[in-house]
Amino acid sequence: MRATVKGRVGVFHPQGFLDGNNAPSYLTLEDIKATENLNIDMLLVSLKKVIFFNKNGLDVFIKLLINIRNQKHISVGLCDYDHTKFKTINSFYGDTLNFSLFLTEKIAELFAPNNKSDTRTVLLYNDDPSQRSAMAIELFDYGHNPIIAQSKKEFDEKKKSPDLYYAIIEDTYLGLFGQKIATRVTGNAIIYTIANFLDAEIGNTFNIAYHNNSLNVGFRLFIFDAYKVVSMNVHALNFFTKLASSAAEYNASICFVGLTFEKTPQSFKNDLEDAGMLFFDNMDDILKNKDLLQELGGSSATATKQIRTLNKALVNELPHFIDATVSTIAMMTNAQASKESMNVQILDVKNADNQYASSIGFYGDVDGMIILVFPKEIAKKACELLIGETTEDEETILDSLAEFVNIIGGRAKTLLAEKKHHVDITLPRTYPNVSSLMEMAQNKKGVQVNLSFEGSNFIFFLTR
Amino acid sequence: MITKEDIDLYIKNIPATPSVVRQALEYVRAGDLPKAAKCAEEDPALKLYLKTLVNRPIYGFRNEVSDMSQIFGILGTSTAQQILYSYLMSLLVPKEWSLFSLSNQAFYDLQASLSRKWEKILKHLHLLNHDNESAITLLPASIIVCDALFAAHKNEVEQLRSVKALDYNTILQRLSKRSLFDICSDISVKWEMSSTISRIVYAASGTDLEIQGDEKILAKWMHLLLFYELSQSVYVSAGLNDFIDFHIDFVQDIYESFMQVVG
Numbered sequence: 001m002r003a004t005v006k007g008r009v010g011v012f013h014p015q016g017f018l019d020g021n022n023a024p025s026y027l028t029l030e031d032i033k034a035t036e037n038l039n040i041d042m043l044l045v046s047l048k049k050v051i052f053f054n055k056n057g058l059d060v061f062i063k064l065l066i067n068i069r070n071q072k073h074i075s076v077g078l079c080d081y082d083h084t085k086f087k088t089i090n091s092f093y094g095d096t097l098n099f100s101l102f103l104t105e106k107i108a109e110l111f112a113p114n115n116k117s118d119t120r121t122v123l124l125y126n127d128d129p130s131q132r133s134a135m136a137i138e139l140f141d142y143g144h145n146p147i148i149a150q151s152k153k154e155f156d157e158k159k160k161s162p163d164l165y166y167a168i169i170e171d172t173y174l175g176l177f178g179q180k181i182a183t184r185v186t187g188n189a190i191i192y193t194i195a196n197f198l199d200a201e202i203g204n205t206f207n208i209a210y211h212n213n214s215l216n217v218g219f220r221l222f223i224f225d226a227y228k229v230v231s232m233n234v235h236a237l238n239f240f241t242k243l244a245s246s247a248a249e250y251n252a253s254i255c256f257v258g259l260t261f262e263k264t265p266q267s268f269k270n271d272l273e274d275a276g277m278l279f280f281d282n283m284d285d286i287l288k289n290k291d292l293l294q295e296l297g298g299s300s301a302t303a304t305k306q307i308r309t310l311n312k313a314l315v316n317e318l319p320h321f322i323d324a325t326v327s328t329i330a331m332m333t334n335a336q337a338s339k340e341s342m343n344v345q346i347l348d349v350k351n352a353d354n355q356y357a358s359s360i361g362f363y364g365d366v367d368g369m370i371i372l373v374f375p376k377e378i379a380k381k382a383c384e385l386l387i388g389e390t391t392e393d394e395e396t397i398l399d400s401l402a403e404f405v406n407i408i409g410g411r412a413k414t415l416l417a418e419k420k421h422h423v424d425i426t427l428p429r430t431y432p433n434v435s436s437l438m439e440m441a442q443n444k445k446g447v448q449v450n451l452s453f454e455g456s457n458f459i460f461f462l463t464r
Numbered sequence: 465m466i467t468k469e470d471i472d473l474y475i476k477n478i479p480a481t482p483s484v485v486r487q488a489l490e491y492v493r494a495g496d497l498p499k500a501a502k503c504a505e506e507d508p509a510l511k512l513y514l515k516t517l518v519n520r521p522i523y524g525f526r527n528e529v530s531d532m533s534q535i536f537g538i539l540g541t542s543t544a545q546q547i548l549y550s551y552l553m554s555l556l557v558p559k560e561w562s563l564f565s566l567s568n569q570a571f572y573d574l575q576a577s578l579s580r581k582w583e584k585i586l587k588h589l590h591l592l593n594h595d596n597e598s599a600i601t602l603l604p605a606s607i608i609v610c611d612a613l614f615a616a617h618k619n620e621v622e623q624l625r626s627v628k629a630l631d632y633n634t635i636l637q638r639l640s641k642r643s644l645f646d647i648c649s650d651i652s653v654k655w656e657m658s659s660t661i662s663r664i665v666y667a668a669s670g671t672d673l674e675i676q677g678d679e680k681i682l683a684k685w686m687h688l689l690l691f692y693e694l695s696q697s698v699y700v701s702a703g704l705n706d707f708i709d710f711h712i713d714f715v716q717d718i719y720e721s722f723m724q725v726v727g
Binding site: 001002004005006011013014015016017018021022024025026028046048049050051052330331332334384385386388403406407410411414 | 465466467617620622623624625626627628629630634635638639640688691692694695696697698700701705706709710712715716719723
């Protein structure tokens, strides 16, 4: 059984009965290896469709989860259970419970980084005050707005208005959490929350793959929220210096906010400034200053000083990317998309109204980005297999579009691997309108292919 | 991926009921087991199938049973009808499984195990009759159809499932507006099975909201029985555990009784 990956969360979905006899059969050696190679921040086992489980059955999955957590410093746990199952799991593991429990997958996703800038208001309650605080801090660090009920009575009262909250968090437990640096997105800036004493361990807890993904999909401003940092040593200094060098390749800006130098040598600040890091006292000094935001690259990618141009290596692989797109559409809709025209140009979207767009970056032996721009109706049609029912809910459609682009990225990766080119793909990004795409993509030269599908046109754009 | 035309072609290629089996079924329905046995003697493949099946450990006979009259006598009319349908199903079993890592031996074990447990369930529910007992034979057809239709699309399904937990039945339903269970119903029509059989099996997908009464009860028990069997190690390893969607809410209320009868 393979985990399904949505965003940066991998989930196993066993069904039926889970005991010590059958559980090992769910995970072959290939499955374990494939799971270890996933580029994720959280790995879960969903119990939604498990009608019976015992401790021996769960232990097989828990062993894998803990091994992967030890290797990759990611969060692991179980999700999608009811209150009875929650109590059963607690009785199985008691004080030794060292993995997380999330009532639903939707709640788990709140504790993992993504590249959306939505702030979710959630209602939170836990009997244990330390769990309550830990969850609130994590949620806040991931950019959400937790409303904490201080008592069961208050919680029950607030629960009566579920429409006010994106999620209601109960029967949830954070086990050995905070292994990774929390990440959130605000507009076009990525904010990392760092705390306590920074040492060589930051190389493990900082999600470098996510950071590289973000650079590849066009983010140019990275802010370290360092209010809670006490001090750092020379290893952490080296880490940040290297990060600054790699950011310089993309003309990205890295800032520290709220970092004090009472216990950190002042010379470190000079070294970091020499490497190109910027220092601010307050977050609002950046986020509320539009001119500064523009200059740092946090308002749009147009602030990029150098535009990466198409190269021969990328153009040589163009047929693979088009193949991946056309075959994915054929697979998902049983209808063929055909090529109408192809030009090297700046992205040109006619009839920009009523269109959705999505992008996915790739890096490795070749690097670049695929952008797709669809009329809304075509996007819905293309995602029908994933959505399953007719919906007008924009978030559902955009989420499915992200999954759709992810499949295209996966197919392109496979096609390139056949030619011995190794690439990794980034998280997909979706845009509810063309103007938000153009903030990122304008002035980028690339290959624009106009494709026709069921009488309508859509755009495939390959750029760097 | 899979089109309506692919499905129509698949159904078209399903062989009609062989005349020997049709004749034997008629005798069984009329309660004339000696004539049914004599009829079965004429078809070596059917004879071998019945002998192999009845001598599986799950039937619990100490000595080998090889005489057709004896086999039909042991089985009785209801089980004989069920086993003749199982034989028909075996005609659809592929020489080599492509999508699932399954051997024919394991598939026949699944058929036999489902049949024996289904009989226990029907006795518990006091719903034992010819058609109800035979309904279980059509259920594994969903596995055969799934393997046949998706074999050429294994990689595509893997890519699809890497981003979303979709079962084969849902993928087929969304692509072609027909589910594996619709196709099972088509097979039952082609093999002139009773409409009760196809209704129960269709409802056992857990997605038929219209079904009521005894058929709903049978559908729930069949759905849970299928997942009880597909949770066995050998079928999990074969990749059968998630070929259709398990509707836990559909069966939650019978779980305790089910475990007492089957577990």
